[in-house]
Amino acid sequence: xxxxxxxxxxxxxxxxxxxxxxxxxxxxxxxxxxxxxxxxxxxxxxxxxxxxxxxxxxxxxxxxxxxxxxxxxxxxxxxxxxxxxxxxxxxxxxxxxxxxxxxxxxxxxxxxxxxxxxxxxxxxxxxxxxxxxxxxxxxxxxxxxxxxxxxxxxxxxxxxxxxxxxxxxxxxxxxxxxxxxxxxxxxxxxxxxxxxxxxxxxxxxxxxxxxxxx
Amino acid sequence: xxxxxxxxxxxxxxxxxxxxxxxxxxxxxxxxxxxxxxxxxxxxxxxxxxxxxxxxxxxxxxxxxxxxxxxxxxxxxxxxxxxxxxxxxxxxxxxxxxxxxxxxxxxxxxxxxxxxxxxxxxxxxxxxxxxxxxxxxxxxxxxxxxxxxxxxxxxxxxxxxxxxxxxxxxxxxxxxxxxxxxxxxxxxxxxxxxxxxxxxxxxxxxxxxxxxxxxxxxxxxxxxxxxxxxxxxxxxxxxxxxxxxxxxxxxxxxxxxxxxxxxxxxxxxxxxxxxxxxxxxxxxxxxxxxxxxxxxxxxxxxxxxxxxxxxxxxxxxxxxxxxxxxxxxxxxxxxxxxxxxxxxxxxxxxxxxxxxxxxxxxxxxxxxxxxxxxxxxxxxxxxxxxxxxxxxxxxxxxxxxxxxxxxxxxxxxxxxxxxxxxxxxxxxxxxxxxxxxxxxxxxxxxxxxxxxxxxxxxxxxxxxxxxxxxxxxxxxxxxxxxxxxxxxxxxxxxxxxxxxxxxxxxxxxxxxxxxxxxxxxxxxxxxxxxxxxxxxxxxxxxxxxxxxxxxxxxxxxxxxxxxxxxxxxxxxxxxxxxxxxxxxxxxxxxxxxxxxxxxxxxxxxxxxxx
Numbered sequence: 001x002x003x004x005x006x007x008x009x010x011x012x013x014x015x016x017x018x019x020x021x022x023x024x025x026x027x028x029x030x031x032x033x034x035x036x037x038x039x040x041x042x043x044x045x046x047x048x049x050x051x052x053x054x055x056x057x058x059x060x061x062x063x064x065x066x067x068x069x070x071x072x073x074x075x076x077x078x079x080x081x082x083x084x085x086x087x088x089x090x091x092x093x094x095x096x097x098x099x100x101x102x103x104x105x106x107x108x109x110x111x112x113x114x115x116x117x118x119x120x121x122x123x124x125x126x127x128x129x130x131x132x133x134x135x136x137x138x139x140x141x142x143x144x145x146x147x148x149x150x151x152x153x154x155x156x157x158x159x160x161x162x163x164x165x166x167x168x169x170x171x172x173x174x175x176x177x178x179x180x181x182x183x184x185x186x187x188x189x190x191x192x193x194x195x196x197x198x199x200x201x202x203x204x205x206x207x208x209x210x211x212x213x214x
Numbered sequence: 215x216x217x218x219x220x221x222x223x224x225x226x227x228x229x230x231x232x233x234x235x236x237x238x239x240x241x242x243x244x245x246x247x248x249x250x251x252x253x254x255x256x257x258x259x260x261x262x263x264x265x266x267x268x269x270x271x272x273x274x275x276x277x278x279x280x281x282x283x284x285x286x287x288x289x290x291x292x293x294x295x296x297x298x299x300x301x302x303x304x305x306x307x308x309x310x311x312x313x314x315x316x317x318x319x320x321x322x323x324x325x326x327x328x329x330x331x332x333x334x335x336x337x338x339x340x341x342x343x344x345x346x347x348x349x350x351x352x353x354x355x356x357x358x359x360x361x362x363x364x365x366x367x368x369x370x371x372x373x374x375x376x377x378x379x380x381x382x383x384x385x386x387x388x389x390x391x392x393x394x395x396x397x398x399x400x401x402x403x404x405x406x407x408x409x410x411x412x413x414x415x416x417x418x419x420x421x422x423x424x425x426x427x428x429x430x431x432x433x434x435x436x437x438x439x440x441x442x443x444x445x446x447x448x449x450x451x452x453x454x455x456x457x458x459x460x461x462x463x464x465x466x467x468x469x470x471x472x473x474x475x476x477x478x479x480x481x482x483x484x485x486x487x488x489x490x491x492x493x494x495x496x497x498x499x500x501x502x503x504x505x506x507x508x509x510x511x512x513x514x515x516x517x518x519x520x521x522x523x524x525x526x527x528x529x530x531x532x533x534x535x536x537x538x539x540x541x542x543x544x545x546x547x548x549x550x551x552x553x554x555x556x557x558x559x560x561x562x563x564x565x566x567x568x569x570x571x572x573x574x575x576x577x578x579x580x581x582x583x584x585x586x587x588x589x590x591x592x593x594x595x596x597x598x599x600x601x602x603x604x605x606x607x608x609x610x611x612x613x614x615x616x617x618x619x620x621x622x623x624x625x626x627x628x629x630x631x632x633x634x635x636x637x638x639x640x641x642x643x644x645x646x647x648x649x650x651x652x653x654x655x656x657x658x659x660x661x662x663x664x665x666x667x668x669x670x671x672x673x674x675x676x677x678x679x680x681x682x683x684x685x686x687x688x689x690x691x692x693x694x695x696x697x698x699x700x701x702x703x704x705x706x707x708x709x710x711x712x713x714x715x716x717x718x719x720x721x722x723x724x725x726x727x728x729x730x731x732x733x734x735x736x737x738x739x740x741x742x743x744x745x746x747x748x749x750x751x752x753x754x755x756x757x758x759x760x761x762x763x764x765x766x767x768x769x770x771x772x773x774x775x776x777x778x779x780x781x782x783x784x785x786x787x788x789x790x791x792x793x794x795x796x797x798x799x800x801x802x803x804x805x806x807x808x809x810x811x812x813x814x815x816x817x818x819x820x821x822x823x824x
Contacts, residue, residue: 084355088319088382135686135702142705161379165709169684171725172709 036201037064042209045096050116054086054163057098057111058211059125060201069127070148070187070194081153082121082129085160091117091167093160098122100207102199105139108132110208117167121159126194127151131163142166143174149187150178216283217244219271220812221264222608223287223587225255226630226653227771230267231809232275232282233816241817243799245274246806254529255631256583261590268595285599286812287588288608296529296631297574297651297658298522299553302492304470305450305566307559310403311465313375313458314424314451315562317397321385324393325413325423326372327433330406330460333361339369346373346410346458350401355380359387366390373412375458377401395456398562409434410460424448424457434461450566474571475517477546482507491519491571495548498571502546510542511575523575530577544578547651549741554665565665572659574742576632576650606636606646608811613767615810616796624754624763625796625807626747626782628772630654633743635750637763647753649746653772659738664726674720675735678713679776682728689719692732736777743778744785765792773804 048055056079059066063075079095086093096114098107108122108130118134119142127148130141143162145151158175165172215234222229231246249267253259264287265279272279328344333353339345347365349358355378362371366389374384374394381396393414398404411433413424423429427448431441444459446467451457474491479502481487489501502508513520523543530541552567588599606627613625622639630653636646653676661672681689686702689712706721711728713720722731748760756762766786768779779795786793796804 084380084383087386088380090319090382133686133705133708136705137702140705142708169709171711173723173725174706 036203039097039099039203039206039209042097042206044206045114045208045210047114048094048116050092052090052092052167053094053116054091054160054167055094055096055111055115055120056082056086056123057096057107057120057208058123059104059107059198060097060099060102060203061125061198062097062123062211063125065197065201066125066194069125069151070190071127073127073153075125077153078123078127078156081156082123082160082163085157085162086164087160089161089164089168091164095212097209097211098207099201099203099209102195102202104128104130105132105141105144108141109134109136109138112136114208115167119163119167121163124148124195125198126191129156129159131159131166133166145175145177147177147180147183148191149183150180215242217275217277217281218813218816219268219282219285220608220809220816221267221285221287222605222806222808222812223251223255223260223264224629224771224808225251225632227251227805228260228263228267229806229809230264230271231806231813232271233813235817239817241813243810243813245271246802246809247271247274248805256587258583258586258590260587261594264587264591265595279595280597282597284816285591285597286602286816287584287591287599288603288605288808288812289584289601296526296577297572297655298519299551299570299572299658299662300474300491300518300522301553301555301568301570302472302474302494303569304472304555305557305568306468306470307465307557307561307564308468309460309462309465310405310559310561311460311462312447312451312467313395313398313404313561313564314421314454314456315397315560315564316455317379317381317395317562319379319382320396320414320456321381321394322391323414323416324391325411325433326393327409327411328370328372330375330404330408330410332406333358335406336361336365336369339365341369344370344372346375346412347371348375348401348404348406349377351377355383356387359384363387363389375401375404375412393456395458400561403561405460405462408460408462410458412456412458414456415454420453420455421451421457424459425451425454430459434459473517475514475519477514477519477523478512479505480509480511481505482509484509491548494569495550495571498546498548508544510544511546519573522573526575526577542578543575545576545648545650547574547649547655547742547746548572549574549651549655549659549745551659551662553662570662572655572662574631574651574655576648578648603812603815604644604646605808606634607638607644608808608815609634609769610636610638610644611811611814612798612807612809613769613796613811615799615814616767617800619765619767622764624751624766626750626766626768626773627770627807628652628743628747628768628775628778629770630772633746633750634770635747635754637754645754647750649750651742651746656738656742656772659741660734663734663738664724664731666724671722671724674713674715675722675731676738677775678715678720680711680722680728680731681714681719682711683707683709683719690728692728736781739775739778739781743772744781747782748785760786760789760791763789763791766794767796768794769796769798769804769807771805 083093098110104122104124109132111120112132112134120132122130129145131143220231228249228251232244234242247267247270252263328346331345333349376396379397381394413421415421427445430444450467476490478488513523527541549572551570551572553570554565555568557564557566584601592599624637627634633649633652657672681691683689689697710721751760
C-alpha cells in the first residue's frame with residue numbers, strides 16, 4: 001500500500017468527523033442519573049462545640065438519588081445503625097450532607113472538622129465508609145472500610161460505636177473486616193456508575209448542609 | 215597484632231568480644247556484638263549464632279573471620295532454665311445463679327428485685343408482681359422499648375437483661391428509668407419465673423449491694439443459712455460494674471481446688487520432703503530453703519507438675535545425650551500468680567482471676583558438650599577454638615573492668631534463664647551459685663496475668679515503659695508526665711496504650727489499662743529478680759550474711775532493664791552495699807562481661823594453645 005499526503009489527510013478527516021459526532025452525542029446526555037437536585041435553600045451545617053458529638057457526613061446523592069448501597073441495603077437502615085452505635089456509647093450523632101466532594105476520605109474529614117469532638121464518619125451512597133479525625137491529612141484516617149459490598153448492617157453499627165469510642169478517647173479495637181479479591185472485579189462497573197451519579201450531585205458552592213434535623 | 219575473640223553463650227543471647235594483642239603483650243578491645251542464641255544453650259545448634267556474631271564483630275573491623283588467631287568459649291555453667299504455669303483453682307457457676315461481667319455501657323444505675331420474664335411472655339405477667347424482663351438479640355432495641363413502654367402502663371417492670379449491646383439505646387427510649395444490663399451472651403440459659411436481683415453501678419463505681427452477702431440477703435429475703443451460702447457469689451461480684459443474682463435452690467459459685475500434684479525434694483543428705491503445688495509459692499520456697507543443698511526434684515507421676523519436671527529432664531537428656539537419670543533439677547523458683555480464666559457455667563462469658571503457681575526450674579547436667587561445639591566451630595571456620603574458663607569467674611573478671619570496683623567483689627548475673635551470683639575475695643577464692651528464674655519467668659508472669667496472646671508482647675512490656683496516646687499530638691507517660699509530638703503520629707495509635715521504644719511506639723492490641731500493665735510488670739520483676747538476688751547473695755556471702763558483701767556489680771541482659779537495677783539498689787541499700795549496673799570496659803554497660811573476661815584471661819594465662 002502506498003502512503004501519501006492525501007491518504008493521511010483523508011484518514012485525519014474521517015477520524016475528526018467521528019470524534020465530533022461523539023462529542024455531540026455526549027453533550028446530549030450530560031447525566032447518567034437523574035437531574036441535579038438543587039440545595040439552594042438548604043441550611044449550611046456549622047461547627048459545633050458539643051464534645052459529645054460525632055458527625056456523619058453522607059454523600060451528595062445519599063437518600064435522594066441513591067436509596068440503597070451497592071448490595072441493596074437501604075440507606076435508611078445504614079444510617080439508623082450508625083446512629084444507634086454512636087448513641088449506645090453515650091455520644092450524640094449529627095447528620096450532615098457533604099456536597100463539596102464525593103470522595104469518602106474528604107467527606108469524612110469535612111464531617112470531622114465541624115464535629116464538636118473532632119471525630120467524623122464519611123459515608124458514600126454506595127456504602128463505603130471511613131472514620132476520620134480533624135487533625136489528620138485527608139487521605140489518612142482512623143479506620144477505613146473500602147469494600148462496600150462486604151459491609152453488613154452489624155458492621156455499620158460497629159462503625160458508629162468505634163467512632164464514638166475514638167471521640168471519647170477510649171481504647172478502640174479496629175473492626176474486623178473481610179477482604180475478597182473478587183469483589184473489585186464483580187462490582188467495578190456498578191461502583192463506577194454509582195460514584196458518577198454521586199459526583200454529578202457535587203456542588204462546591206454549598207459545601208456542607210444540615211441533613212437531618214436533630 | 216593477634217586477634218582474640220571471646221564468646222559467651224547464654225540462655226537468650228550470644229555475646230562476642232574481639233581484642234587485639236600487640237607483640238609487647240598489651241591488649242586493646244576492638245569490637246563487641248550481641249546476638250540471639252540459636253538453639254538451647256550448650257548444644258551444637260549454637261554454632262550458627264556464634265558464627266553470625268563473629269562475622270558481625272569482624273565486619274566492624276573490615277576483616278574476615280579467618281583473621282582471628284583464637285576463639286575462646288566459656289565453660290558454660292551446665293544450668294538450663296525452663297518455665298511453666300499451673301492453675302490451682304477453678305470457679306464454677308451452677309444453675310445459672312449469677313451474671314457478673316463488665317459490659318462497657320450498661321444503663322440506669324440502681325438496684326431492683328423482680329421475677330424473671332421473657333419479653334415474649336410479657337402478656338402472661340400479673341399486675342401485682344415486679345418483673346425483670348429478659349430480651350434476646352432477635353428483638354430490636356426499638357421493639358424492646360416499645361413493648362416495655364406499653365407493658366409498663368399495666369404492670370411493674372423493674373429491670374432489663376439484654377443479649378445485644380443496646381442498653382443505652384433502650385434506656386433512651388424508655389419513659390421510666392430502670393437498671394438495664396446488656397451483652398449477656400447466653401441469655402437463653404436464664405431460668406424464667408425465678409426471683410432475681412439486678413444492680414447497675416454508677417459510672418466509674420462498682421456494684422455495692424450484690425457484692426455484699428447482706429446486700430443480697432436484703433434484696434432476696436434470705437435467712438442466715440442462705441446468706442452464708444451466697445457469700446461466694448458476693449465475693450465473685452466484687453469490682454463488677456453490673457450484676458444479676460438469681461435465686462435458685464442449688465445455684466451457687468464454687469471455687470474448686472484442682473489437684474495440681476506434689477513435688478518431692480531430695481536433699482544431698484538423702485532426706486526427702488514432699489509438698490503439694492496447691493499450697494502456693496511461699497510454703498514451697500520455705501521447704502526448699504529447709505532442704506539445704508538439693509540433689510534432685512521429682513514431680514508426682516501423671517500430674518501436670520510431674521509431666522513438666524520430667525519433660526524438662528527428658529529434653530536435657532536428649533540434648534546432652536546423657537543417660538537417663540543423670541540429669542537433675544537442682545533449683546526451682548515458685549511464684550504465686552493470678553490467671554484470668556473463663557468461668558464454666560457463665561452466662562456472659564465472665565472470667566475469674568484464678569490462683570496459679572508459676573515455676574522456673576533449673577537443670578544441672580554433668581557437663582555441657584562445649585568441646586563438641588568448639589570442634590564443630592573449628593571445622594566450619596578453620597580457626598582454633600578453645601574452651602577456657604568457668605563462666606562465673608570470667609564474668610567477675612569482666613565486671614572488674616567497670617570503673618570504681620575493687621576486691622572483694624560480687625557479681626549478680628541477671629540473665630534470661632537463671633540468676634547467677636559469684637564472689638571473688640582478695641585471695642582469688644571464688645564462690646558461686648545458680649538460681650532458677652530470671653527474665654523469661656518475668657515474661658511468663660506478665661503474659662499470664664495480663665492474659666496476653668503472645669509471649670513477644672509480654673517480652674516487650676517487660677523491656678519498655680508504657681504511655682497512653684491521648685491525641686494525635688500528645689501522649690500521657692506512666693509517671694503522669696505529658697509528651698508532645700512534633701508531628702501528628704500514626705492514627706492507628708490513637709487512644710491506645712503504647713510501649714515507648716527508643717525510636718518507635720508499639721501498640722498493645724489487648725484491652726488492658728495502662729495502670730494494670732505497670733502494676734503487673736513491677737510486681738513480676740519484684741517477685742523474680744529481687745527474691746532471687748537475695749537468695750543467691752545469701753548463698754555466696756561470707757557466713758551467709760549479705761552485709762559482709764562490700765560491693766556488687768550487676769551484669770547480664772536483664773541488668774539493662776530500665777527498672778530492675780533500681781529495685782535491687784533500693785533493696786540492697788538496706789544492707790549498706792554498694793550496688794549498681796556494671797559498665798564493662800567503660801563502654802559496654804552490663805553486657806559482654808563474660809566475653810570480655812575470656813579475652814582478658816588470655817593475657818593472664820599461659821599460651822600453651824598456640
